[in-house]
Amino acid sequence: MTQVPDDHQPRDGGRDAAERASLAEAWRTPTGWRYVSAVNNSHVGKWYILAAFGFFTFAGLLALLIRTQLAVPENDLLSMELYNQVFTLHGTAMMFLFAVPIFEAVAILILPEMLGSRDLPFPRLSAFGFWCFVIGGVFVCGSIFWNAAPSGGWFMYPPLSSDPEQTGIGTDIWLLGLSFIEVASIAAAIELIVGVLKCRPPGMRLNLMPLYCWYVLVVAGMILFAFPPLIAGDLLLEMERAFGWAFFDADRGGDPLLWQHLFWIFGHPEVYIIFLPSIALIATILPAMTRSPVVGHSWVILSAIGVAFLSFGLWVHHMFTTGLPNISLGFFSAASEAVAIPTGIQIFCFIATLLVGRASLNAPMLFAGGALAIFVFGGLTGVMVAIVPFDFQAHDSYFVVAHLHYTLIGGMLFPIFAGVYYWYPFATGHMLSERLGRWAFWLMFAGFNIAFLPMHWTGVLGMPRRVWTYAADMGWNELNLVSSAGAYILAAGFVVFAFDVLRPKGRTPTAPADPWKAATLEWAREGPGSPWGIRSVPEITTRYPLWQQPGLKDEILRGAWYLSDAKDGRREMMVTDILDARPMFVQRIPGPGFVTIFAAGFLGAAFIFATYHWWLAAAAALAAFVATVLYWLWTGTGGIPQTPRRDCGRGLELPLYASGAGSAGWWAMFITMIGDTTAFVGLVFAYAFFWTVHGSFPPPGTTPPDPLPASGGALLIAAAWALMMAARGLNAAGRRGAGAALLLVPVAAVAGAAALAFAAFRAGLDPTRHAFDATIWVLILWICAHVAAGILMPLYCLARFRAGHMDATHDAELRNSVLFWTFLLVQTGVTWALIALAPLIPSGAS
Amino acid sequence: MTYPRLIDDGSVWIVVIPPVIWAAHFLTCYWVAAVWCASGAAPLTPVVWAIAAITVAALGGIGWAAVVAVRRYGGLRRPGRHVSRDEPEGRKAFLGHVALLLASLNGVAVLFTALPVLVFRQC
Numbered sequence: 015m016t017q018v019p020d021d022h023q024p025r026d027g028g029r030d031a032a033e034r035a036s037l038a039e040a041w042r043t044p045t046g047w048r049y050v051s052a053v054n055n056s057h058v059g060k061w062y063i064l065a066a067f068g069f070f071t072f073a074g075l076l077a078l079l080i081r082t083q084l085a086v087p088e089n090d091l092l093s094m095e096l097y098n099q100v101f102t103l104h105g106t107a108m109m110f111l112f113a114v115p116i117f118e119a120v121a122i123l124i125l126p127e128m129l130g131s132r133d134l135p136f137p138r139l140s141a142f143g144f145w146c147f148v149i150g151g152v153f154v155c156g157s158i159f160w161n162a163a164p165s166g167g168w169f170m171y172p173p174l175s176s177d178p179e180q181t182g183i184g185t186d187i188w189l190l191g192l193s194f195i196e197v198a199s200i201a202a203a204i205e206l207i208v209g210v211l212k213c214r215p216p217g218m219r220l221n222l223m224p225l226y227c228w229y230v231l232v233v234a235g236m237i238l239f240a241f242p243p244l245i246a247g248d249l250l251l252e253m254e255r256a257f258g259w260a261f262f263d264a265d266r267g268g269d270p271l272l273w274q275h276l277f278w279i280f281g282h283p284e285v286y287i288i289f290l291p292s293i294a295l296i297a298t299i300l301p302a303m304t305r306s307p308v309v310g311h312s313w314v315i316l317s318a319i320g321v322a323f324l325s326f327g328l329w330v331h332h333m334f335t336t337g338l339p340n341i342s343l344g345f346f347s348a349a350s351e352a353v354a355i356p357t358g359i360q361i362f363c364f365i366a367t368l369l370v371g372r373a374s375l376n377a378p379m380l381f382a383g384g385a386l387a388i389f390v391f392g393g394l395t396g397v398m399v400a401i402v403p404f405d406f407q408a409h410d411s412y413f414v415v416a417h418l419h420y421t422l423i424g425g426m427l428f429p430i431f432a433g434v435y436y437w438y439p440f441a442t443g444h445m446l447s448e449r450l451g452r453w454a455f456w457l458m459f460a461g462f463n464i465a466f467l468p469m470h471w472t473g474v475l476g477m478p479r480r481v482w483t484y485a486a487d488m489g490w491n492e493l494n495l496v497s498s499a500g501a502y503i504l505a506a507g508f509v510v511f512a513f514d515v516l517r518p519k520g521r522t523p524t525a526p527a528d529p530w531k532a533a534t535l536e537w538a539r540e541g542p543g544s545p546w547g548i549r550s551v552p553e554i555t556t557r558y559p560l561w562q563q564p565g566l567k568d569e570i571l572r573g574a575w576y577l578s579d580a581k582d583g584r585r586e587m588m589v590t591d592i593l594d595a596r597p598m599f600v601q602r603i604p605g606p607g608f609v610t611i612f613a614a615g616f617l618g619a620a621f622i623f624a625t626y627h628w629w630l631a632a633a634a635a636l637a638a639f640v641a642t643v644l645y646w647l648w649t650g651t652g653g654i655p656q657t658p659r660r661d662c663g664r665g666l667e668l669p670l671y672a673s674g675a676g677s678a679g680w681w682a683m684f685i686t687m688i689g690d691t692t693a694f695v696g697l698v699f700a701y702a703f704f705w706t707v708h709g710s711f712p713p714p715g716t717t718p719p720d721p722l723p724a725s726g727g728a729l730l731i732a733a734a735w736a737l738m739m740a741a742r743g744l745n746a747a748g749r750r751g752a753g754a755a756l757l758l759v760p761v762a763a764v765a766g767a768a769a770l771a772f773a774a775f776r777a778g779l780d781p782t783r784h785a786f787d788a789t790i791w792v793l794i795l796w797i798c799a800h801v802a803a804g805i806l807m808p809l810y811c812l813a814r815f816r817a818g819h820m821d822a823t824h825d826a827e828l829r830n831s832v833l834f835w836t837f838l839l840v841q842t843g844v845t846w847a848l849i850a851l852a853p854l855i856p857s858g859a860s
Numbered sequence: 861m862t863y864p865r866l867i868d869d870g871s872v873w874i875v876v877i878p879p880v881i882w883a884a885h886f887l888t889c890y891w892v893a894a895v896w897c898a899s900g901a902a903p904l905t906p907v908v909w910a911i912a913a914i915t916v917a918a919l920g921g922i923g924w925a926a927v928v929a930v931r932r933y934g935g936l937r938r939p940g941r942h943v944s945r946d947e948p949e950g951r952k953a954f955l956g957h958v959a960l961l962l963a964s965l966n967g968v969a970v971l972f973t974a975l976p977v978l979v980f981r982q983c
Binding site: 217219220221222311312313315316319320322323324326327338339340341342344345346347348349351352355356555556557591592593594596598676706707 | 863864866872875879880882883886889890891893894895897898904907943944945946948950951953954955957958961962965966968969972973975976977979980982983
């Protein structure tokens, strides 16, 4: 612990020592090899950041290979096939293994402390996500050492990628490996949304919430709507590759453009999913450095929310040259121009903050300033390529390569570096070297511009992206050589940075607890040596609490606020309400455990075995995963507390249990099912897409699914939902019959799923024959998979009742299960409408 | 203790409505044009009128949301006076302010989306 002035000292030394001892006991970090079982956000966050930077380094080395290959014309340093693997893996790893995970990693590390919370609401879920990320990332990246890496480009367009002859196992590795990693992303998104909504300190109303939290909320919400369409697309493409289902094969009524739609409905928002959290770091660093609140707080939030929505209306601007009607291109061009408005607003707010305050030009500010300069340049070329006729010329050329690197490196990478310099003392207790920071910045800033500025010209001169090599007389030689030299200078800057971060700092002096005199709560934590984070949970009445609430920091550190100890040796955090952050209850959260590693390992094994089409092994691994998760839930969640309430200090007494819409678990289920439903909507989109482009959908001669069993099946699933509702009601009323209702749910649900499948089977639908058949079958498959998950829930609840872990008032598991079933009911209804009603409507094209 | 309800006490819905109207308008424009053009009918006149109609409806909806937002904000005469105050009124005014800004942005975005129909007469 760092030395603190006298004001921090507790009034009652004995009580303070006892409280600290109880906190240390509850939050003890496992030692030795058991360290990997830690789940505390301060450990998982650091691992996550280090792993993401590990993948960044790997992808950066691939980039250097690309630039070395392109440095001179007619080069054969890399074979053509290896080059394809290198650029595909470079893009894939940078986007999926660095840019998105680093957002989650940073948020897991700093968000709880910024909210004055001891941890995130589901620490084991964070750890599970981290292990999924590492396993999936190593699997995808490692493939290149067996010459088996994906080689179809990072957006993996069919028909190239849907043909196993053209693209081998690499595409399967890409599809299944990344789907697995997306599980981790969505897990983190759920965690972060619930964290921001429910785990704020008392009094931190929505209008007092720091900008960083707004960005986290917005971006996690975007992940929830952007990633699932790609998961749906991955599912369709893998079904086509593995089983010959017809989704993208034009000969069988499929359409390769469907993939482009699904990919870019994910892919364009993803750019903003990457950009916004990094801008959020700048929005947090700027006020600390300028000693002044951000100018236009509401305007910055407008900008975040506005960008989040508008970014979903841009996806077709990646498809301007695919032959869509001009009027359609016009809509997307307009939206692409419109998104520049909110993006510009936040940049102007930052510039105004710089003008109002008095900024010191240290390493974090250098990187933040460099970020804004580079990003604005990339944003302006973005406005250029948003104009359709210009895009026709620049499409798939190095101009686009230059543009996207300006936006991503300016909008994402440089702010991350600024953040590392800023929060390094927060995470480690040491400062990074200011001198090395300047070297790193100027090398990277200069190297970046030397590498990427010339690419605008290379592109305009006609060099297409992704070419393996080029002829000497194309006029691209000097520009490419300069770009390659710049890439090495950029890499040198990163080496300086990495050295500074990783070098042992035993002899460097300990940093002050709050080196920047910042206003956000994470600087009132106790230091990296105290895994419980904040000493006591304060009440917040201002936007910049450490500036505007004099003495607050001393009170926090004295343990004068809420939850200053750990009762019963349990890890605890306060849950508050969404609008005004009034205390609701105290949630007890689980400690270290290997169960998360096992769960991630089994799920990873299921995906990896599926890649090689070892179906039995994959099914066994999936079953082991389900069993592990059940064990995890049984031992780590829910349960009736020994005492109903807890004294939190200062006369505040709170319940220790909550169920239904007030609880964190209910919200996690709600958010999970929103994401799940978005993936389902991706499948519905596929149906609507085929309906629009086909003269007749179903095609002439195809019998649509039999409406009678289809309707019966939907009704049976609805009955299963009604039984769940009845069980909840009977249990809450303390009446008999809840157990019987729970037992009947699986019967009704399985019969319903079987009837749906029978409807398609009886009509003779063959998914390998036509896109109509394949789409119907994939919808039914989706419902069946959900029924399979859904029948475990009532059985689990029944077992919990029997074991005495649930009763009439402690029914969180049952309420969460009912919520799942409500979403399943809606999805079943839509599926029923699509298979039983929609084939009757005449379709779009003539 | 009773907590403010998210839907009626909170102004959260008023924040979300303008962007949702933009999204609905955008997707409808795209879908109407896509279906019309896929059916091989080249002149866009009916599409232009359809889009004009939904644009007016969308702007009406956003305008209504803006009026509610201004009320939550506490009028336009002394803007920004209590959006960071530590009371439910401050939170309400703040969300009203954000909603008002979002309504303006999405109004502009809806107009942007409608612009192409002034230019194109054919698919």
